[in-house]
Amino acid sequence: MSKKYLQLHSQDNVLVALQDLEKGLTIDFNGKVLTLKEDIPAKHKFYLNVMQPGDEVIMYGVLVGKIQTPVNEGDLMTVNNLKHAAEDYAYREVNYHWEKPDISKYIDKTFLGYHREDGRVGTANYWLFIPTVFCENRNLDVIKEALHHSLGYAVTDKYKLYAKALREAVEAGKDIQNLSLELNAVQPAERLFKNVDGIKFLNHQGGCGGTRQDAELLSKLLASYANHPNVAGVTVLSLGCQHLQTQNFLDDLKQYNPNFNKPLLVFEQQQSKSEEQLIKDAIQQTFSQLVEINKIGRRPAPLSALTVGVKCGGSDGFSGISANPAVGYTADLLVALGAKVLLAEFPELCGAEQNMIDRCEGKEIAEKFIHLMQTYDAQAHAVGSGFHMNPSPGNIKDGLITDAIKSTGAAKKGGTAPVVDVLDYTEPAVKPGLNLVCTPGNDVEATTGKAASGATLILFTTGLGTPTGNPVCPVIKVATNSGLALRMSDIIDIDTGAIIRGEKSIAEMGEEILDYCIKAASGEIIPKAVLLNQDDFIPWKRGVSL
Secondary structure: OOOOEEOOOOOOOEEEEOOOEOOOOEEEEOOEEEEOOOOEOOOOEEEOOOEOOOOEEEEOOEEEEEEOOOEOOOOEOOOOOEEEOOOOOOOOOOOOOOOOOOOOOOOOOEEEEEEOOOOOEEOOOEEEEEEOOHHHHHHHHHHHHHHHHHHOOOOOHHHHHHHHHHHHHHHOOOOHHHOOOOOOOOOOOOOOOOOOOEEEEOOOOOOOOOOHHHHHHHHHHHHHHHOOOOEEEEEEEEOOOOOOOHHHHHHHHHHHOOOOOOOEEEEEHHHOOOHHHHHHHHHHHHHHHHHHHOOOOOEEEEHHHOEEEEEEOOOOOOOOOOHHHHHHHHHHHHHHOOOEEEEOOHHHHOOOHHHHHHHEOOHHHHHHHHHHHHHHHHHHHHOOOOHHHOOOHHHHHOOOOOHHHHHHHHHHHHOOOOEEEEEOOOOOOOOOEEEEEOOOOOHHHHHHHHHHOOOOEEEEEEOOOOOOOOOOOOEEEEEOOHHHHHHOOOOOOEEOHHHHOOOOOHHHHHHHHHHHHHHHHOOOOOOHHHHOOOOOOOOOOOOOOO
16 A cells, blocks of 8 residues: 555645554654554544644535544544534535546447336336335235245245254254354246346335325335336235325326336225235236236447436445545546436535535525525434434444534535536436435435435445345445455445555546446346345435434
């Protein structure tokens, strides 16, 4: 590794350790000599100057916190000596100039996608099961077990065989505590429908019992998933008496797409002879439709047809240095090519607001962003929280001490392109370019919201490791460091650790990520979250969730 530490911006008064630095190490930084007073773990920050309570700490060139107790040169940044602080923000007239990246090598490239009749192009071809109320979750689970195993989509057979071996050992009177059993890989069953990439299930805990507003928002969310370009057809299961009536869902679906013409099957349990009849009919009629959507094949499409969400989760002190800027470069390439990019997680834009506002194409767009940010933060404060409480214990342990530090690094994955639109939760992205989408920072709630706005791929950066996926939108995991990529290779798709080691530039890594996206969009590569059937889905109730 050529560098031991890094200053991210010329105005910063802190340095980032790129590797573990030992106490007593003498550092000569731009003619300033300081000696570390303590060990500085990799990913953490240390101060360049002597500072007193109230002094401002600058990182990424912006305010990220204020000193709480006196610190010396070389002291480690901690939650005890630094508290979150961020600059106020407001709309101002700015003539933002964007320097587009070189897209010459991608201008004529295509991906192989599923063309829908409304002109959109999917990166996958899924059949979707939707319950209008949590009462139908059990029925969905029964159908899922039946279809996944009979059609070749199950990934749990090796664990079933392992459990069976343990049972046989117990029946034979063996001590399983000291029993050594191999977890043997099982060849997955061959899929019957080659052009059906999966059968997905949107189990949830809503639809009744909460507020009517919760049911209304859930209806819009479910309708947006039914209308998603990666979805070829839908089976709806309803109980009958719940707040979220089937007609409400159908009305919202018509609002999203007046010309919706995908296969749509609806079953209501209170109108069925029995649970057995309901499940039998749902399986049989879905089977018939699977035969039809299996006739849809992949065809070439321009890269401008892609809609890519950018997300971070399980972030660490390297997120804003390697993976997020690399994904940001990918985002800029996509925008320059005419594609849509979705940046969400509003609690993780705290401290980066002014930059986003200055990049908005017009006052109306900027003011919508300001309104959503302020309303959301006020809701959090009303229950004794706030955006400043977003960093998790894992984030803090790995160097993200304040929300402004986490957020300014998180915003890097949105690149540098102008903001063409700001979308509230479940609003569809319709404008090519960078779109801001109002969601929580919570990994699953955010990915759920991105897919609702139309993301057909999601680039998900992580420094600590998270298996998060989505039912209808393939999620690609991008590691910030090679240690994670090696340790959790079963969930990581791309390693950006070469940036930390100085072996690759952000631009080089950004192009590699786009190359992977093209292959994933074409079905040539299957991301790990998809292989694992990591189909996470959590609706946001619009209450406080960071």
